[in-house]
Amino acid sequence: MAHVFDDAVAVKPGENGVFHAHTHDAYNNMVGPYGGITAATVVHALQQHPDALGDPLALTLNYAAPVANGAWDLHTEIVRTNRTNQHWTFRIVQNDATVSTGSAVFGPHRDTWSDTEAVRPEAPAPMEVEDKDFPDFIAWDKNYEMRFVTGWLDGSVKTDDSTSTVWLRDRPERPLDYPALASMADAFFPRAFLRHGTYLPAGTISLTTYFHASPDELAAHGTGHLLGTARAARFAGGHFDQDAQLWGGDVLLATTHQLVYFKDPTT
Amino acid sequence: MAHVFDDAVAVKPGENGVFHAHTHDAYNNMVGPYGGITAATVVHALQQHPDALGDPLALTLNYAAPVANGAWDLHTEIVRTNRTNQHWTFRIVQNDATVSTGSAVFGPHRDTWSDTEAVRPEAPAPMEVEDKDFPDFIAWDKNYEMRFVTGWLDGSVKTDDSTSTVWLRDRPERPLDYPALASMADAFFPRAFLRHGTYLPAGTISLTTYFHASPDELAAHGTGHLLGTARAARFAGGHFDQDAQLWGGDVLLATTHQLVYFKDPTT
Numbered sequence: 001m002a003h004v005f006d007d008a009v010a011v012k013p014g015e016n017g018v019f020h021a022h023t024h025d026a027y028n029n030m031v032g033p034y035g036g037i038t039a040a041t042v043v044h045a046l047q048q049h050p051d052a053l054g055d056p057l058a059l060t061l062n063y064a065a066p067v068a069n070g071a072w073d074l075h076t077e078i079v080r081t082n083r084t085n086q087h088w089t090f091r092i093v094q095n096d097a098t099v100s101t102g103s104a105v106f107g108p109h110r111d112t113w114s115d116t117e118a119v120r121p122e123a124p125a126p127m128e129v130e131d132k133d134f135p136d137f138i139a140w141d142k143n144y145e146m147r148f149v150t151g152w153l154d155g156s157v158k159t160d161d162s163t164s165t166v167w168l169r170d171r172p173e174r175p176l177d178y179p180a181l182a183s184m185a186d187a188f189f190p191r192a193f194l195r196h197g198t199y200l201p202a203g204t205i206s207l208t209t210y211f212h213a214s215p216d217e218l219a220a221h222g223t224g225h226l227l228g229t230a231r232a233a234r235f236a237g238g239h240f241d242q243d244a245q246l247w248g249g250d251v252l253l254a255t256t257h258q259l260v261y262f263k264d265p266t267t
Numbered sequence: 268m269a270h271v272f273d274d275a276v277a278v279k280p281g282e283n284g285v286f287h288a289h290t291h292d293a294y295n296n297m298v299g300p301y302g303g304i305t306a307a308t309v310v311h312a313l314q315q316h317p318d319a320l321g322d323p324l325a326l327t328l329n330y331a332a333p334v335a336n337g338a339w340d341l342h343t344e345i346v347r348t349n350r351t352n353q354h355w356t357f358r359i360v361q362n363d364a365t366v367s368t369g370s371a372v373f374g375p376h377r378d379t380w381s382d383t384e385a386v387r388p389e390a391p392a393p394m395e396v397e398d399k400d401f402p403d404f405i406a407w408d409k410n411y412e413m414r415f416v417t418g419w420l421d422g423s424v425k426t427d428d429s430t431s432t433v434w435l436r437d438r439p440e441r442p443l444d445y446p447a448l449a450s451m452a453d454a455f456f457p458r459a460f461l462r463h464g465t466y467l468p469a470g471t472i473s474l475t476t477y478f479h480a481s482p483d484e485l486a487a488h489g490t491g492h493l494l495g496t497a498r499a500a501r502f503a504g505g506h507f508d509q510d511a512q513l514w515g516g517d518v519l520l521a522t523t524h525q526l527v528y529f530k531d532p533t534t
Contacts, residue, residue: 057472057506057526058329058472058473058526060327060370060473060475062325062354062370062372064346064347064349064354065347065349079331079358079365079368080331080332080365082331082332084505084528085472085528087329087331087368089356089368091346098346098347101346101354101356101370102370103327103329103368103369103370103473105329105472105473105526107505107506108504108505109503109504109505109506110504110505110531111504112502112503112504112505112529112531112533113502113531113532113533114501114502114503114504115462115501115502115503116500116501116502116503117428117429117498117499117500117501118500118501161384162384195382196380205324205325205352205372206325206327206370206372206475208327208473208475208524210506210508210524210526212500212501212503212504212506212508214503214504231384232384233383233384233385233479233512233519233522234381234382234383234384234385234479234519234522235379235380235381235382235383236376236379236381236382236383236479236481237375237376237377237378237379237381237479237481238351238374238375238376238377238379239324239374239376239477239479241477241479241522243510243522243524245500252500252501255500255501255508255510255524257475257477257510257522257524259324259325259372259477261351261352262379264377264379264380265380266379266380
């Protein structure tokens with residue numbers, strides 16, 4: 001039996017670089033699909049392309065309009081293939097309107113000198129931390145274990161620090177791959193919620209993820225928990241950024257950045 | 268007399284969202300133009316578009332191939348304009364080939380609750396720090412004061428920490444605007460240089476900048492020095508990311524992220 005994640009990211013190749021996709025109710029957010037499952041579907045589709053070079057290295061996805069539940073088409077174009085990288089652009093089209101735009105870079109993860117300067121946050125073992133559920137009107141999180149070490153949205157408590165650190169894993173377990181990383185990179189609720197101790201109107205405008213993990217590192221990780229940590233740098237002018245890291249053991253698997261729109265609760 | 272930066276980012280509007288641009292020798296890098304001046308020219312062009320909504324909020328630029336010295340065309344498209352944001356895609360075309368792709372989000376900086384969680388690095392006053400010059404075969408840095416507080420590339424000294432913190436300012440002085448921010452966001456040489464204590468073959472593949480500053484904040488900043496700080500999170504597989512912040516006084520003006528290709532010196 002296929003994992004629900006595989007059902008959700010499934011695509012059918014069409015003509016001229018088009019892939020046919022469909023939203024999956026199990027990954028619904030408050031309105032339309034969870035942004036992470038859209039990103040995962042894009043990564044999965046590009047990997048299916050017969051001319052894809054190597055692995056995903058970078059993905060930018062701009063959420064121009066809400067994706068409605070139902071069918072959508074991904075229009076892809078390989079703009080340029082170099083020896084060490086390949087540049088893609090794409091659009092998500094629904095009912096003849098573009099609802100998202102984006103770009104991706106693929107290429108081989110070569111064997112080179114490596115080092116990690118980022119420092120993994122301290123955390124107790126996953127099973128020592130409580131698995132949290134979002135409210136029932138959000139579906140997608142039911143497909144994840146989300147064991148919050150810090151930064152769970154707890155009632156109406158305002159905080160000074162927007163950091164969340166959380167153990168993440170597919171529920172049921174599933175071996176880690178690039179689409180799964182793309183999805184989990186968006187698993188951190190808008191940081192303004194934490195600061196104001198409440199849900200607010202907020203939505204990702206633009207998301208960029210860098211995939212540091214090699215295929216061997218993904219295989220070595222298997223179905224274990226990832227440690228994710230996210231924080232905002234600045235809230236101002238109706239927007240904020242949030243940066244996150246996804247760790248598998250001591251391996252920094254991905255870093256991700258997004259710009260988020262929010263509606264000010266104080267005006 | 269126009270500032271050399273204004274000459275370098277000058278564009279001529281054409282038909283159907285095309286802008287005609289030209290590289291400027293004063294902003295040459297080792298091969299072709301400095302990536303920051305290309306980003307600045309894109310931002311400047313989009314701002315000239317009669318249908319532009321508000322200010323730059325986010326920019327992603329994918330460097331698919333080197334830009335050759337000479338004329339280039341920017342092909343822009345406004346994909347969607349919402350009430351609070353506007354989504355653009357664009358391409359840089361030279362001799363009928365696409366050398367860069369990208370996307371931008373524009374919108375108003377609205378008056379909302381604001382807070383900054385990032386912490387500005389400690390630094391002595393700008394004039395207490397020495398202005399450094401890159402080697403003569405690099406031109407663009409001659410248009411910037413670059414007063415390195417930490418992380419100057421000093422001979423063959425290897426380091427364990429890829430952080431550079433530097434006071435930046437146009438030389439001669441020039442009032443800060445969004446194109447200038449877009450350029451300075453790319454002013455941090457590849458972090459692998461610091462780690463290996465030497466220049467290496469390296470190049471930005473994809474650059475994303477979030478513009479937090481409002482027009483009023485830019486005006487208030489004027490021609491003062493910006494404090495920039497940059498660091499890598501992980502080097503692996505022939506690539507690394509580097510993240511940077513640009514501060515004007517206590518105001519976090521922009522945050523920026525890039526994925527960089529590098530050639531391993533040890534293999």
